[in-house]
Amino acid sequence: MKTTNTSEPWRVGVLFSRTGFMAVIEETQLRGTLTAIDEINNAGGVNGRPLEAIVYDPGSDSRAFGRYAKRLMVEDGVNTIFGCYTSSSRKAVLPVVERLNGLLWYPTLYEGFEFSSNVIYTGATPNQNSVELCRILMELYGPRVFFVGSDYVYPRESNRIMRELIRSSGGSVVGECYVRLGASRNEFLPVLREVKRAQPDVIFSTVVGDGTVFLYQCYADLGLNPKVMPIASLTTTEAEIRAMGYDVGEGHITAAPYFQGIGNERNSAFVRRYKKRYGDDEPTNMCLEASYFQVNLFAKTLEQTNSMDTEVQRTSVMGSEIHAPQGEIAINPIWGHADLWTRVGRANRQGQFDLVFESQSCVRADPYLLGYGRHVGQRSLEVA
Numbered sequence: 001m002k003t004t005n006t007s008e009p010w011r012v013g014v015l016f017s018r019t020g021f022m023a024v025i026e027e028t029q030l031r032g033t034l035t036a037i038d039e040i041n042n043a044g045g046v047n048g049r050p051l052e053a054i055v056y057d058p059g060s061d062s063r064a065f066g067r068y069a070k071r072l073m074v075e076d077g078v079n080t081i082f083g084c085y086t087s088s089s090r091k092a093v094l095p096v097v098e099r100l101n102g103l104l105w106y107p108t109l110y111e112g113f114e115f116s117s118n119v120i121y122t123g124a125t126p127n128q129n130s131v132e133l134c135r136i137l138m139e140l141y142g143p144r145v146f147f148v149g150s151d152y153v154y155p156r157e158s159n160r161i162m163r164e165l166i167r168s169s170g171g172s173v174v175g176e177c178y179v180r181l182g183a184s185r186n187e188f189l190p191v192l193r194e195v196k197r198a199q200p201d202v203i204f205s206t207v208v209g210d211g212t213v214f215l216y217q218c219y220a221d222l223g224l225n226p227k228v229m230p231i232a233s234l235t236t237t238e239a240e241i242r243a244m245g246y247d248v249g250e251g252h253i254t255a256a257p258y259f260q261g262i263g264n265e266r267n268s269a270f271v272r273r274y275k276k277r278y279g280d281d282e283p284t285n286m287c288l289e290a291s292y293f294q295v296n297l298f299a300k301t302l303e304q305t306n307s308m309d310t311e312v313q314r315t316s317v318m319g320s321e322i323h324a325p326q327g328e329i330a331i332n333p334i335w336g337h338a339d340l341w342t343r344v345g346r347a348n349r350q351g352q353f354d355l356v357f358e359s360q361s362c363v364r365a366d367p368y369l370l371g372y373g374r375h376v377g378q379r380s381l382e383v384a
């Protein structure tokens with residue numbers, strides 16, 4: 001193992017959009033990343049050396065993620081990158097980190113069915129969110145589901161999985177519409193008129209970014225009622241709810257490993273520190289939380305290895321555990337994906353989620369749905 005006797009910073013790359021239609025959520029991931037880096041540095045850094053973030057703004061353009069990843073690795077000499085929300089941006093970074101042997105830490109839920117030894121996946125896979133969400137939607141609202149998505153890989157693939165889950169539970173997909181990434185508010189109105197005509201029991205949204213805000217606002221404009229036909233999602237967090245308005249978000253359903261309101265002391269302290277830094281009105285969310293805990297996991301690994309070498313880092317992080325704000329989580333050594341908690345919440349008038357379901361422990365990542373979402377702890381807790 002290479003040991004170094006230096007106070008030089010450990011340089012890492014950070015790629016999240018601060019501008020464009022994805023900034024509503026990616027800005028919070030940037031904040032989660034920088035908060036963790038600052039906290040680590042304020043506590044003395046890693047083995048006496050501070051972390052230094054080299055940050056670029058890809059402006060919600062997937063190809064720019066690929067270009068900046070290359071710049072980070074070739075010009076800035078960085079091999080560890082924290083970044084990406086959309087699966088299309090991850091897929092633009094993937095060939096860069098694979099060719100140049102870097103390590104991307106990816107803190108966003110995604111469609112699964114991917115493995116790269118150059119990526120650590122710390123967001124949820126379908127067995128950690130879609131499986132339980134499907135069961136709850138069938139039970140609480142009914143079997144007829146309408147899909148609305150942004151038009152790129154995550155929504156198309158996520159819907160393919162959700163369709164299988166719905167059909168195997170005896171339900172049906174009564175409509176499916178996609179709206180381009182970066183669409184304006186007007187582009188959601190015809191979609192919702194079609195939803196209204198189809199009269200499903202529930203809408204499953206895989207819309208992301210500003211599109212989420214527009215979708216829910218158009219839904220409210222048409223006078224649709226979340227008590228009867230809610231929008232259910234894997235991507236609508238406290239950040240998008242804040243942007244759309246708490247009254248607009250109220251009553252809709254999201255499945256996520258983390259909500260701001262979950263009651264444990266570690267999370268309460270995390271939320272307090274975050275709000276002190278960014279303001280009382282700024283909520284935390286699942287993507288921010290994953291961005292935060294993955295930097296801490298990286299730092300824990302770096303402390304043990306004292307090496308930024310990709311193979312050394314990767315080998316050491318496999319199987320490691322950390323107390324995240326969501327609870328205790330681990331990196332699954334088979335898949336390099338995080339074992340995460342499953343939670344389903346309903347948004348309330350305060351822009352927070354009331355829990356409908358919570359697993360009793362973290363759920364093993366199963367990105368290829370081989371075991372169809374078996375829980376690590378045998379039993380799950382039904383909250384309401």
Ligand code: ACM
Pocket residue numbers: 085086087088108109110111154208235
């Ligand atoms: C996503 O594009 N992985 C949300």
